[in-house]
Amino acid sequence: MFDRDPEGTMSDFPYADRFPVHRTLPEQGRPREDLLAELTAMAAEEDAVWESGKISGTMYCGDHEHYAYLTEAFAKFAHVNALQRDMCPSQTKFEGEIIAMVLDLMHAEAVTGTRPGGLVTSGGTGSILHAILAYREYAAATRGISAAAGRLPNLVKPETAHPAFDKACHLFGIENRTVPVDPATTLVDPAVVAAAIDDNTIAIVGSAGNYPYGTIDPIAELGRIALDRGAGLHVDGCLGGFILPFGEELGYPVPAFDFRVPGVTSISADTHKYGYAFKGSSVVVFSDKAIRNAQYFHQVGWSGGKYMSPGMDGSRSGGLLAATWASMVHLGRDGYRAYARDIFATAEAMMATVRSHPELRIMGAPTFCFSFTSDAFDIYHVADFMKPRGWRFNGQQYPNAIHLAVTRPQTKACVLEAFSADLAEAVAYAREQQAAGRLAHSGAIYGGVIGGLTSEVEAVMTMIMDGMLDTQQSLPPARA
Ligand SMILES: Cc1ncc(COP(=O)(O)O)c(C=O)c1O
Incomplete structure (x- = not known):
């Protein structure tokens, strides 16, 4: 991953000794x-490393037959822009069904009183960024929390939660309240989270599981705190979202971390990790689509026409939606x-x-x-x-x-x-x-x-x- 390797095991100019290097667009295209x-x-060389x-x-x-199948699915829609639904109703089917399947996996049937919804994003970081942006916008609209109103929004996250949350705070002007975890259990202490919350807390975070230790934060207690204090609770299931539910079915000690837990308001689950889809896809689901919708964007006064997008991206790859859908429906539960x-x-x-x-x-x-x-x-x-x-x-x-x-x-x-x-x-x-x-x-x-x-x-x-x-x-x- 890193070109500047202190041990000198990676080249600054990969493949320059064997293949032409292109520093300008070739005048004549190559065959x-x-x-x-x-x-x-x-x-082939790079695959041999992980094989x-x-x-x-x-x-x-790690299954080349699965990758070849996904490539076929991808190829059929690789040139399609998923933003332009009038031209590609297939994308409405793929995206809607991916979201529905993830909502089902995360037990959205347990949600009462609100209508759940989701977004397909470009990866775990994309899902986390969209979730935190949605909380910021939702808190501004429903609780009057915004820097403009003199109330700097804050997010409370365990130290083990992924740096994508820090990135979200950095990008969206949110105060980052990172709290320590118990060194023995590696889990966040709910009392420490509760103490960090105030009237401007838009959401708290728990991981299922966290990247550093693979452990699952006490989601049920965090849910109680979130409900009690009126904050959202994002569960980061980027890593665990597509594997823990099946571990639970197999009898492993997996505590509930999804919408069965009262207080959980959003969950990220990466299709490009244990969903076995291609890189560049993840899903974030919300217990209440009003939270998701708070980050929808429009610019209706633009000379280029009325612009609207469901998330931060503009054009998106129809191929990735097709391949993600193909992975999920082919593998099945x-x-x-x-x-x-x-x-x-x-x-x-x-x-x-x-x-x-x-x-x-x-x-x-x-x-x-x-x-x-x-x-x-x-x-x-x-x-x-x-x-x-x-x-x-x-x-x-x-x-x-x-x-x-x-x-x-x-x-x-x-x-x-x-x-x-x-x-x-x-x-x-x-x-x-x-x-x-x-x-x-x-x-x-x-x-x-x-x-x-x-x-x-x-x-x-x-x-x-x-x-x-x-x-x-x-x-x-x-x-x-
Ligand atoms: C728990 C967790 N959250 C978020 C991410 C970020 O995912 P991505 O690298 O797809 O942006 C990762 C990546 O490993 C992760 O393990």
């Missing part, structure tokens, strides 16, 4: 077959349950392996996605040892921990065997390194394990982001 050959070579089954999260389905059965069983087995080492400690009580740390040594020594063996864990901090969101590529028996063998050696290595007083190289960065980023964060961030976006523009002409 399709040449370009498809290049794309095929890059995709090993040693990558946390990221590739949720039975398919999702079968995948969940394998994933939960693999995660249980991996956690048993971790627990077999007295120096390692699982954080909280997770199910399909877990983190572990060590009180005996710096856990990043374990990451250092596992990395050259192909393992790609996510590094965490406060305390240092490594995280594994178990997905289908890990459900092969050989992956579990490799995990057991490599972890045993990694623990021995970590003990030695610690005893010798050596520092670990790995560090904590979202989406990977990488060193550095402890100080001068703005400068380091700019270097990393520029590395992703700009490097190819500065490629020396001789290599172009």
